[in-house]
Amino acid sequence: MRDTSLRSTSRFVCTGGSTTRMENFAKFVLKELSASGLQLDLPTAVENLCRTDRYVMYKVGPVLSVNHGIGMPSLSTVLNEVIKLLRYAGCTDVVFIRLGTSGGVGVEPGTVVIADEAVNHEFRPVYQLPVVGQLRSWPTPLSGEVVEGLKSCCLPEDGYDVVINKTMATDDFYEGQARLDGAFCDYTEEDKLAYLKEAYDNGVRNIDKEATCLAAMVNRANFKAGVACVALLNRLEGDDYTASPETSRIWEQRPPVLVVRYILKRLREMQGQ
Ligand code: URA
Numbered sequence: 001m002r003d004t005s006l007r008s009t010s011r012f013v014c015t016g017g018s019t020t021r022m023e024n025f026a027k028f029v030l031k032e033l034s035a036s037g038l039q040l041d042l043p044t045a046v047e048n049l050c051r052t053d054r055y056v057m058y059k060v061g062p063v064l065s066v067n068h069g070i071g072m073p074s075l076s077t078v079l080n081e082v083i084k085l086l087r088y089a090g091c092t093d094v095v096f097i098r099l100g101t102s103g104g105v106g107v108e109p110g111t112v113v114i115a116d117e118a119v120n121h122e123f124r125p126v127y128q129l130p131v132v133g134q135l136r137s138w139p140t141p142l143s144g145e146v147v148e149g150l151k152s153c154c155l156p157e158d159g160y161d162v163v164i165n166k167t168m169a170t171d172d173f174y175e176g177q178a179r180l181d182g183a184f185c186d187y188t189e190e191d192k193l194a195y196l197k198e199a200y201d202n203g204v205r206n207i208d209k210e211a212t213c214l215a216a217m218v219n220r221a222n223f224k225a226g227v228a229c230v231a232l233l234n235r236l237e238g239d240d241y242t243a244s245p246e247t248s249r250i251w252e253q254r255p256p257v258l259v260v261r262y263i264l265k266r267l268r269e270m271q272g273q
Contacts, residue, residue, distance in 0.1 A: 068210065
């Protein structure tokens with residue numbers, strides 16, 4: 001990645017899976033920050049700062065919008081790069097927020113889940129990675145301040161549910177998330193439902209493939225992390241998306257809107273407004 005002008009102004013790193021979504025997010029941030037009346041050094045248009053075609057990164061004033069691809073290996077790669085950039089740029093007090101999509105567990109499709117804890121497949125708040133041949137574990141704390149901040153930006157007139165609960169991160173979309181409709185499946189619907197109900201009973205309300213890795217790595221770097229994902233379906237009712245592409249697009253806008261409100265609120269506080 002080419003670091004043109006990170007400087008110490010980067011305060012928020014927003015990340016989600018797809019390149020297009022994060023380009024659109026950057027454009028949305030630019031529009032909202034430009035209209036905010038805040039004293040900010042903003043570009044006139046968004047520019048992708050990455051040389052690779054695997055990732056995109058846009059800097060919009062104090063916000064970096066970066067995609068992370070699918071799953072923890074892809075996420076951990078980009079987080080290493082971004083954390084190094086932030087260190088070289090002397091950035092402190094940075095908040096990382098993953099905004100994305102997920103599979104809901106016992107929630108209405110379209111619900112936004114703000115994670116208060118990121119847990120693994122055993123519902124434990126740990127992220128594990130073999131390092132020089134030894135399996136290592138790290139805790140996966142999410143920032144209470146970010147959780148509360150995001151919650152305070154939800155408005156009754158938004159007209160959709162927001163829940164604050166655990167997000168479970170898995171290493172796989174199909175068997176890892178107990179789906180029956182992958183290429184391989186040697187368990188029954190009963191096994192699947194028993195597992196998902198156990199997840200629900202342990203406080204899990206959605207499943208993604210990144211939350212634990214994000215929480216652990218951001219914590220190791222001494223920054224703060226949050227995760228706000230929309231649930232595209234309720235996994236207790238099925239494995240496949242049933243919402244129309246148009247409805248899904250509306251739902252996918254929910255985390256970005258919430259996160260931009262949070263960023264504006266924080267920037268206003270920082271500028272004493
Ligand atoms: N992302 C996931 O990881 N799982 C889902 O079910 C939907 C989106």
